[in-house]
Amino acid sequence: MKGRLDKVLATCRLISRTDAQAALKAGRVTVDGTAVRDGKVKVDSDAQMILLDGVRVEGDGFVYLMLYKPVGVLSATEDKRGAITAMDLLPEEYRKAAPGVVGRLDKDAEGLLLLTNNGELNHRLTSPKHHADKLYRVTLDLPATEEDVRAFAEPMDLGDFTTQPGKLELLEDGKTALVTIHEGKFHQIKRMFQHQGKTVQTLKRLSIGPLRLDEALADGAWRPLSGEEVRALLAAADMM
Numbered sequence: 101m102k103g104r105l106d107k108v109l110a111t112c113r114l115i116s117r118t119d120a121q122a123a124l125k126a127g128r129v130t131v132d133g134t135a136v137r138d139g140k141v142k143v144d145s146d147a148q149m150i151l152l153d154g155v156r157v158e159g160d161g162f163v164y165l166m167l168y169k170p171v172g173v174l175s176a177t178e179d180k181r182g183a184i185t186a187m188d189l190l191p192e193e194y195r196k197a198a199p200g201v202v203g204r205l206d207k208d209a210e211g212l213l214l215l216t217n218n219g220e221l222n223h224r225l226t227s228p229k230h231h232a233d234k235l236y237r238v239t240l241d242l243p244a245t246e247e248d249v250r251a252f253a254e255p256m257d258l259g260d261f262t263t264q265p266g267k268l269e270l271l272e273d274g275k276t277a278l279v280t281i282h283e284g285k286f287h288q289i290k291r292m293f294q295h296q297g298k299t300v301q302t303l304k305r306l307s308i309g310p311l312r313l314d315e316a317l318a319d320g321a322w323r324p325l326s327g328e329e330v331r332a333l334l335a336a337a338d339m340m
């Protein structure tokens with residue numbers, strides 16, 4: 101979104117119009133790293149990094165983040181039994197924006213977690229209709245074989261549901277592999293390997309649709325998505 105900074109802030113759902121004026125005056129709004137107090141300044145929220153209290157203001161007013169979920173952290177926004185959740189790894193400002201997790205990742209798995217308060221995008225990316233491919237890297241107890249590659253490429257009957265055809269690529273000695281699946285049913289990849297007589301030892305999500313885990317992101321770290329990454333996700337979900 102292009103236009104006056106106060107207008108861009110007013111369309112963002114993080115703050116009311118009146119509070120936006122106060123936030124500007126207080127120097128809580130930065131554009132490309134510099135505090136801007138004048139709401140009349142012309143900005144482009146796609147090309148520039150506009151932050152309110154450190155939270156990225158996207159042109160459409162939603163919050164989009166990627167988090168490198170560490171092993172042991174729940175891919176949930178809260179846990180009644182007090183376990184550490186993805187939300188606990190975010191600063192207060194982002195927690196207030198109440199982003200939801202797009203697609204579960206098991207507690208013992210790590211890697212890309214997408215968080216957004218854009219509910220429509222979340223729904224579409226997790227609905228099998230839109231086929232947002234998820235890519236994972238796994239390590240196994242036994243080497244996967246060409247027979248497993250063929251089995252993953254066909255619908256696999258797991259009892260309570262049948263998978264859509266996926267893709268298995270063997271790396272190194274076959275004990276490491278890349279897996280692409282379309283759905284994200286509970287323990288799906290672990291169950292697919294179990295079906296083939298193998299046990300998943302480690303599982304790391306590398307991408308969701310066009311969004312790849314930023315390799316510069318440390319375990320447990322997060323960053324806002326760039327405008328380009330958001331647009332690619334919206335396009336993949338037929339929302340552009």
Ligand code: URA
Nearest residue numbers: 205206287288289290
């Ligand atoms: N498949 C699994 O088994 N676990 C995940 O967390 C994701 C896909």
